[in-house]
Amino acid sequence: MVAGGWEGREVTAPSTADIRRFLDPRLASQIEQLDLRARLVVEGFLAGLHRSPFHGFSVEFAEHRPYSPGDPIRHIDWKVLGKADRYYIKRYHEETNLRSYLLVDHSASMGFSRGGRVSKLEYASLLASALCYMMLGQQDATGLMLFSDKLDKYLPPRAVKSQLHQVLLELSRVKPESTTQVGACLTALAERIKRRGLVVVFSDLLDDPETVMAGLKSFRHRGHEVVVFHILDPDERKFPFKEPVEIEDMETGEKLVTHGWEMSKDYRERVADWSATLQRECRERLIDYVLLDTATPFDVALIRYLEKRTRLN
Numbered sequence: 001m002v003a004g005g006w007e008g009r010e011v012t013a014p015s016t017a018d019i020r021r022f023l024d025p026r027l028a029s030q031i032e033q034l035d036l037r038a039r040l041v042v043e044g045f046l047a048g049l050h051r052s053p054f055h056g057f058s059v060e061f062a063e064h065r066p067y068s069p070g071d072p073i074r075h076i077d078w079k080v081l082g083k084a085d086r087y088y089i090k091r092y093h094e095e096t097n098l099r100s101y102l103l104v105d106h107s108a109s110m111g112f113s114r115g116g117r118v119s120k121l122e123y124a125s126l127l128a129s130a131l132c133y134m135m136l137g138q139q140d141a142t143g144l145m146l147f148s149d150k151l152d153k154y155l156p157p158r159a160v161k162s163q164l165h166q167v168l169l170e171l172s173r174v175k176p177e178s179t180t181q182v183g184a185c186l187t188a189l190a191e192r193i194k195r196r197g198l199v200v201v202f203s204d205l206l207d208d209p210e211t212v213m214a215g216l217k218s219f220r221h222r223g224h225e226v227v228v229f230h231i232l233d234p235d236e237r238k239f240p241f242k243e244p245v246e247i248e249d250m251e252t253g254e255k256l257v258t259h260g261w262e263m264s265k266d267y268r269e270r271v272a273d274w275s276a277t278l279q280r281e282c283r284e285r286l287i288d289y290v291l292l293d294t295a296t297p298f299d300v301a302l303i304r305y306l307e308k309r310t311r312l313n
Contacts, residue, residue, distance in 0.1 A: 020044040023297040028126060029118045034172045035165070038129035045130070045302045098140045098312060099157045099197030102128045102167070103189060104174070107148040109206050111176030112233055113294065120231045123294040124202035125171040127229065127301055131200065132167045134302070138309070140198075144170055147185040148178035151192065182207035186215025196223040198312065200305070205230050209274065213281050220285050227288040227308055229301055230278065234293045239267040 022028045022040040031037045110121035118126075128144070135142040136159065143157035144167045153170055155163070182203055193199070199219050205212050205228075219226050275291050282289035290304045 020048050023299045025118050025123055034129055034168050037126055038133045041130040041298050042133050045299045099195055100135050100140045100142045101199045103145045103201045104128050105203035106146055106174045106176055107178055107180040108176050109180055109204055114235050117294050120204050121176050124231050128202055129168055129171055136164050145189055146174055149181040180206050183211025183215040187218045190218035198225045201228045204232055216287055230291045232293050234295050237271055237293055239264045
């Protein structure tokens with residue numbers, strides 16, 4: 001039998017290992033459609049959750065409790081009854097949902113990549129897409145803010161299926177441009193968001209640390225929960241250069257020629273101190289800080305989000 005150009009044949013379901021391959025940023029980036037990339041990343045993540053404390057999580061999240069006399073019959077989950085032969089009440093999503101805001105930095109420095117890896121912006125966009133997929137599956141109203149030295153795009157949070165298409169459309173179009181004003185932008189965005197919710201920031205945070213922290217604190221002062229995904233390229237963390245190398249600032253065009261071996265040790269120490277300072281100050285203010293590089297599998301970030309989401313239920 002032929003249907004839609006395919007010969008009829010037995011199809012073997014993909015293994016967990018096959019699905020989880022898409023958690024590799026380089027492999028996921030080879031898929032053209034962003035919506036398919038996001039779905040495969042999430043499915044790969046969910047396929048591995050049976051080995052974690054979150055094995056019961058799904059993108060169709062709902063909570064149940066045993067039926068008690070007096071509960072409305074219309075709230076009984078009949079599917080669970082059919083499978084477990086027990087009466088359970090389905091808790092409505094509205095009881096646990098959040099308003100979530102995805103803040104993606106697309107300044108010029110986010111376009112950096114080396115060695116065939118995805119750029120920081122590509123990594124941030126795909127991670128944000130996967131999170132949007134999960135959030136909307138949990139009936140969380142989800143919005144998007146794209147910023148560089150100013151707010152460039154704002155999609156207010158909505159909890160409808162069409163929101164996923166709108167968010168992914170904007171993320172598929174975004175390009176690295178302009179200079180970095182992370183701290184000032186975060187402060188301005190905090191003033192823009194009136195209703196409390198979960199704020200998720202995706203940025204390389206290449207700005208004065210005090211200004212960055214001032215921006216993040218602005219969200220906490222307004223009662224928001226905050227997760228920061230600090231995204232760098234592996235070479236930005238390790239500085240593997242040994243020979244003379246020319247370094248160019250992607251935002252100002254300034255260039256510096258240096259001997260890699262002379263500055264590599266000092267560079268790595270400074271980056272480690274920078275990250276440790278941000279992590280410490282975020283912890284003191286109850287902000288979840290996650291340092292990532294663009295070679296890190298996506299499940300590292302997704303599990304941190306899920307930990308945060310679980311604590312907020």
